[in-house]
Amino acid sequence: MKPYVLIVEDEESLAQLLEYNLEKEGYRVAVAPDGEEAMTLASEEAPDLMILDWMLPKLSGIEVCRRLRNRQATRNLPIIMLTARGEEAERVRGLDTGADDYIVKPFSMGELFARVRAVLRRIRPGLADDTLSYGDIQIDRVAHRVKRNGDEVHLGPTEFRLLDYLMQHPSRVFSREQLLDAVWGSDVYVEVRTVDVHIGRLRKALKMPGLPDPIRTVRSAGYALEMKNGGSGSSEEDSASAA
Numbered sequence: 753m754k755p756y757v758l759i760v761e762d763e764e765s766l767a768q769l770l771e772y773n774l775e776k777e778g779y780r781v782a783v784a785p786d787g788e789e790a791m792t793l794a795s796e797e798a799p800d801l802m803i804l805d806w807m808l809p810k811l812s813g814i815e816v817c818r819r820l821r822n823r824q825a826t827r828n829l830p831i832i833m834l835t836a837r838g839e840e841a842e843r844v845r846g847l848d849t850g851a852d853d854y855i856v857k858p859f860s861m862g863e864l865f866a867r868v869r870a871v872l873r874r875i876r877p878g879l880a881d882d883t884l885s886y887g888d889i890q891i892d893r894v895a896h897r898v899k900r901n902g903d904e905v906h907l908g909p910t911e912f913r914l915l916d917y918l919m920q921h922p923s924r925v926f927s928r929e930q931l932l933d934a935v936w937g938s939d940v941y942v943e944v945r946t947v948d949v950h951i952g953r954l955r956k957a958l959k960m961p962g963l964p965d966p967i968r969t970v971r972s973a974g975y976a977l978e979m980k981n982g983g984s985g986s987s988e989e990d991s992a993s994a995a
């Protein structure tokens with residue numbers, strides 16, 4: 753799954769240059785020429801990362817940043833601000849508003865890529881890589897293959913995306929609504945119960961003799977991917993009595 757980057761930049765030549773180079777680096781890219789368009793595109797599909805120019809028509813970069821932070825689906829969206837030289841004070845304000853990093857124009861593509869990778873790695877460790885693993889589960893995002901304990905696991909596209917998302921945040925509990933937003937997209941109308949159906953299929957596909965169920969159901973809260981020896985310390989919630 754290619755990380756989706758939304759570029760918000762009114763300077764057309766710069767926007768095109770960024771788009772061209774980021775696509776070449778393996779990212780999926782969209783461009784918004786102003787702040788309003790940025791908000792529209794971001795609500796259609798939450799990007800994995802936003803590159804946001806400071807000075808924009810219609811809505812300023814800082815206002816876009818503030819609005820994104822106030823929405824559930826984009827609250828944690830990584831944002832790299834682009835600022836012109838001499839906007840030092842504003843840069844600080846940008847970081848206050850919730851930008852994750854900033855880069856001063858003019859910059860080289862190498863510098864930008866390094867920042868993009870660093871931000872993605874820091875915020876979502878799984879996104880920067882072609883393969884992901886957690887406990888005895890491995891995902892190959894390029895070949896679209898999943899293995900558990902070395903054995904092939906066959907998943908439908910939705911289960912694959914669901915597992916990919918859960919593996920990016922092991923041990924974290926997600927509500928059904930959060931999973932819907934992240935995996936199906938917030939613009940799609942899907943019943944919340946649909947999540948249960950796909951979690952059920954994923955759980956069944958990952959089931960192997962002698963191996964524990966890696967998906968934890970947290971009553972009235974949601975689901976988490978969690979294995980005893982899988983990684984970070986497990987929160988001691990009651991998994992035995994969960995469905």
Ligand code: CA
Binds near residue numbers: 763806807808
């Ligand atoms: Ca500008």
